[in-house]
Amino acid sequence: MYNYDGLIRETLERLKNLEEQLKIADQVIFYQLQAEKARLRLLLREAKKNEALSKTM
Helix, strand or coil: CCCHHHHHHHHHHHHHHHHHHHHHHHHHHHHHHHHHHHHHHHHHHHHHHHHHHHHHC
16 A cells, blocks of 8 residues: 555645745845846936936037
């Protein structure tokens, strides 16, 4: 007879590990998006500054 209790426990442990990995991946993606947003804001600020300078020349 197969040990279903062991299989269930193993499956639940795998699910728990996957949930933890997913939480970490979610945080990594969030911080990567925040960094990209900040980078784009800096680029936009620089572009506006350059545009203003070119209009004064």
